[in-house]
Amino acid sequence: MTNQYSLSGPDSNEPTELARVEGTLGTPAVDVRGLNQKAGVFTYDPAFTATCSCESDITFIDGANGQLLYRGYPIDQLAEKASHLEVSYLLINGELPSQDQMDTFRESITHHTMLNTSLMKFFDSFHYDAHPMAMMTGIVGSLAAFYHDTTNIHDPEHREIFAHRMIAKIPTIAAAAYKHSVGQPIMSPNNELGYTANLLRMMFAVPAETYEVDSIASKALEVLFMLHADHEQNASTSTVRMAGSTGANPYAALSTGIAALWGPAHGGANEAVLNMLNEIGDSSQVSKYVEKAKDKNDPFKLMGFGHRVYKNFDPRALVIREYCHQVLDHYNTHGHRLFDLARELEKVALEDDYFVERKLYPNVDFYSGIIYEALGIPANMFTPMFAIARTVGWCAHWMEMMNDPGTRIARPRQIYTGYTKRDYVDIGHR
DSSP states (O other), X not given: OEEEEEEEOXXXXXXXXXXXXXXXXXXXXXXXXTHHXXXXXXXXXXXXXXXXXXXXXXXXXXXXXXXXXXXTEEXXXXXXXXXXXXXXXXXXXXSXXXXXXXXXXXXXXXXXXXXXXXXXXXXXXXXXXXXXXXHHHHHHHHGGGTSGGGOOTTOHHHHHHHHHHHHHHHHHHHHHHHHHHHTOOOOOOOTXXXXXXXXXXXXXXXXTSOOOOOHHHHHHHHHHHHHTSOOSSOHHHHHHHHHXXXXXXXXXXHHHHHHHHTSTTTXXXXXXXXXXXXXXXXXXXXXXXXXXXXXXXXXXXXXXXXXXXXXXXXXXXXHHHHHXXXXXXXXXXXXXXXXXXXXXXXXXXXXOXXXXXXXXXXXXXXXXXXXXXXXXXXXXXXXXXXXXXXXXXXXXXXXXXXXOTTOOOOOOOOOOOSOOOOOOOOGGGO
């Protein structure tokens, strides 16, 4: 189907026809490829907020109705009934696994959890107070030097091995970065444990003591990782796709996603929630700060409320809210200043007409930051935890792009606002 628009070329007043592109769900798009040749213009879309950069069948978001689907499955069903590795298989392969497929996939992930001994030495080269995300960006980028024999991006088997390696090794890398930052011995993975239980052990166990993984903590992380596994063409995923479109090895491409996620506007929202709670101080100050948030002339903002995409309740928040309260109750956090404050702030926001009318409900970042804090995970590890979860989505999108014969190197255009042509002047006459 085509629509006509009043766009005329430089030598013609004839309107240019642009094709309408529709997917199975969501807002249709207008195909502007070739527009420059037809009408002599480019489209102008700063930050690409109105541009569809690709076709994808991985994740669908309906922001108006608060819906998130992985390969067609609602996120609430997956979070309730599936495991993180089951969701990982779904995102990478397109379908939920049979029991045999799940067993084979789990065995493959387990097989790849350890890091090369030479790679482990890299951590000693980082400064003692290096941010874990800085270490993760460097370590992941270096993996191609260790696995260069399986980085043929045109080989489907190599692509699968890459995805399995990354999903398996990213918790080990994140935990090692944390251990280095606190000056403790790096713990090797224990493949008898599940995915999140293994991560908790690698982060918090020490050689001198026995460590028992808390099942409530492990389950909460499992759900958080599923909720954060993918979110369509967000900044970090688009970065991975753009880097991957050049033909760069997949480890290099994925490291760019980690770097993009590190930005506070993307992966640091849950840390901003805790900073906000600390600024408010205690629950007696909630009313005061809620009024400040309503004041257009006051720079204070309630972090963790509302969402750029979701214009309704964040469906991920609906799922994780229950687990957040389970964690707080399990660890008996009543009487803890921050958590009592968070409960009061949540209550006010859900009942205040100002927030309800504007659909400024608590989002997934509000609850995830509180959970991480309750589990004893420090603020500088919040974004690495996000990176562990999102690695699955990055791998799925990279594989999808590599499997698309129509993939071309990404090359946005610009509106040039600099000088027009001018002649060089000798330095003595300037």
